[in-house]
Amino acid sequence: MMAGAVLVWMSALTVYDLRWRRLPNWLTLPGATVILIGAAVAGRGAPAAFGAAALFALYAVTHLLAPAAMGAGDAKLALGVGGLTGAFGPDIWLLAALGAPVLTAGCALATLTRRGRTVPHGPSMCVASAAAVALVLV
Template sequence: MGEWALVCVVAWFVALSVYDVRWRRLPNWLTLPGAALILIAAALAGRGAPAAVGAAALFALYAATHLLAPAAMGAGDVKLALGAGGLTGAFGPDVWLLAALGAPLLTAAYAVATVTRRGRTVPHGPSMCLASAAAAALVIV
């Protein structure tokens, strides 16, 4: 992964995380273009198929969760799953699995640690971003 791509992904993850913490939502104008760029970059790097599989798999898991329990996961998280799944899928199934398992664990740990007020939501986007970045970093570094 080129340095410029790394900077762009980190900036995208930071923007998503800040937005989700502040407004408790992930807008389409942040999630979808980033996912598209990740899939295009992966294809150009010769990793298009694993990225597409990773994006589809994580999207399917998150979409199923959202459909079964809409209060548990927002639609923005489902759309972010395309980019996060594509990024981690491009690095291989082990990276994808680490990020896919790490994100809900990070969100749960944050919820327990902060003991949020009743009715207050816990943003999941930052955990998705952190887990994806950390899992990818294990391969990059």
């Protein structure tokens, strides 16, 4: 049941970011909270909290150094997907953390013909995290 809720959350974030090019607090922060609470209840609170903090730190620093390249919403989404993947271990966290920028770069290369068009990063964060976790669950 929790997996279904996480997929619905990630789908909503993906659609929202593709359509409006932003990730709102009312989607990112409650999702992160539920994931971290769920991980704590499952006995994986510490690895989830570490994963959330580590990915948030990476994204927040990137946002502060290059705000045009990375939005604050991406940094807030990092709390949720970092917590989710961190709960499954450092290898899953690393796979998702590296997979997201690779997916975004691939999408950017595929859309080079559309000058001035940016590629949102949130969908890649969601897809990379879901794929990494699926490796453990399937």
